[in-house]
Amino acid sequence: MPVSKSLPLLVIGAGTWGSSTALHLARRGYTNVTVLDAYAVPSTISAGNDINKIISTLQNRQGKDEMEAxxxxxxxxxxGWTHDPLFQPYYHNTGLVIAACSEAARERLGIRTGLKGDSNLVELSTPEHFQRLAATGVLSGEFPDWRGFLIRSGAGWAHARNALEAAIREASRLGVRFVTGDPEGRVTKLLFExxxxxxxxxADGTVxxxxxxxxxAGAMADGLLDFKQQLRPTAWTLAHIQLELEERALYEGIPVIFNIEKGFFFEPDxxxxxxxxxxxxxxxxxxVHSADGSVRSIPFERTQIPKESEERVRSLxxxxxxxxADRPFSFARICWCADTPNRxxxxxxxxxxxxxxxxxGASGKGFRLSMRTGFKFLPSIGDLIVDAMEDxxxxxxHEIVKWDPENATNRNWKDTLGRYGGPNRVMDFQEVTKWTTIEGEMSKRS
Structure with missing residues (x-):
């Protein structure tokens, strides 16, 4: 049955997916939309509140149905990124390097054919190949055992926070009401009747x-609904290094460099x-282990990263x-996604x-895409979520994105889900004893 455009609709969460949903509801003419979030928008705990995220059309090998979907x-x-005036200003078509060091990880890259004759893909097999991707002295490392390819065009990055703010402003302009902050915007429970x-x-008692x-609600959704083990909040780690004014121009325009075993970085914002x-x-x-034997992963906010993560960043x-490699960090934080058993x-x-x-279930990559971020779908994911309401x-x-608790039966909570890097296992913050300390005022910003 069609939903009346004037009936009240409620969106819980003002991160990437909630903001996209609110925007698409408003663009479809729904006039009574409210968004609740415990944080001022854009939320400091949202994975999308970031200076940049990878944008790529690259897909990994998969079945025909998954490929088509x-x-x-x-x-x-x-x-959306290339033609929608709302998002187009925030997309940077710098190109993207995908690489790995071990043979097993190279196999995971998923692109083994089609390099010849495709002018948009350039094979990279020597240190010199990588070093030539930027001005002299920028990519000056030895790139030991790195092999991969460059996607010249149709890939790069988006300024995530600015794009997210643009979506929120446009949704507001179209009539969406955002109620944010604690306690007004913090949802304590769903209303079951x-x-x-x-x-x-x-949290303020408003129904x-x-x-x-x-x-x-991203990684926080599991705290409001029993997802029957379908969601595993999982976090990654990031750090910023601020360049001196006189050196920034040298680094501008470099492609995104991503080694699926080591990490990735971008040109300076x-x-x-x-x-x-x-x-x-x-x-x-x-x-956290409950008395009944169940296991949950509880997200939290922190503008620090484990010392072991800092060492991996500096190794990269x-x-x-x-x-x-030895420059001080100007900022660092942990960033949460919500892994499903099949990602x-x-x-x-x-x-x-x-x-x-x-x-x-923004599991770092949906439809088994090679890039770890689901943020690339900001312009379009809300369209699909509204489609769910409109059937x-x-x-x-639908066969791929449906509610499917059977898929999580006897779930292995430590499954790496095909990811590489670090100790090649899922780690736990409960075991972290040393954290970075970021000096100065930069560490205090949202």
Missing amino acids: GETLLRKAVA DDDVKGAVA WRATHTFLC QERGEIKICDEHPGYTNT LRETMPQL EFIIDRHPEHPSLILGS KIPPNI
Whole structure:
């Protein structure tokens, strides 16, 4: 049954997926949309609140149905970054390097054919190949055992925070109401009535009733609904190094460099002149064992990273840009995603609570895409989530993104899900004893 455009709709979460959902609801003409978030937008705990995220159309090897479904979403996302005036200013078509060191990881790259005759793909097999990708002295490392390829065009990065803020501003302009901060915007529970979800309750006691409720709370969603082990909040680590004014121009325009065993980094952002570096690994959990024997990973906010992560970041720099390897960090934080057992999204109408629409499972990569970030779908993911409410998701896509607790039966909580790097195992913050200390005012910013 069609949903009236004026009935109250509630979106829980104002991160990447919640903001995209709010935007697409407004663009489709829904006039009574409220978004709740415990943090001022853009949320400091949102993975999308970042200076840059990888944008790429590259897909890994997979089945035919997954390939077709993935290409559908990718086309919409790329169209948003390249043609939608709202998002186009934040996309930087710098190119993207994908590399690995071990033979097993190179096999995981998934592109072994098609290099010959494809002018957009350039094979990189020697240190000199990597060093020539930037001005003399920038990529001056030895790149030991690095092999991979450069995607010349159709890949790069987006200024994530600015794009997220643009989506929020446009949704607000179109009439969406954002209620943020604690306690007004912090949801403490869903409102269950007659085996359905009729809204949510905020920490200040306000009851927000809605015809449909969209749960887009990222890694925090597991605290509001029993996902039956389908979500495992998993965190990654990032650090910034601020360049001196006189050296920033040398680093501008370098492609994104991503070694799936070591980590990745970007050209400096123009606002602060910072280079963001991420060490690659299968992720961290924050595991809590309940009395009934169940296991959960509880997300938390922290503008520090483990010392072991700092060492991995500096190791990556020693191999690629050794001149920066000992520079102090200007910023660092942990960044949460919500791993599903197959690393696919969960975008569906809940089968037991039909007024609850799920926009969850941003598992670092959906549809088994090679890039670790799901942020690339900011322009389009809300369109699919609204399709779930309107029962318009194509069957081939629904089969992949449906609510599927059987897929999580006897789930291995330590499954690396095909990721490499670091100790090649899922780590746990409960075992971390030493954290970085970021000096100065930069560490205090949101």
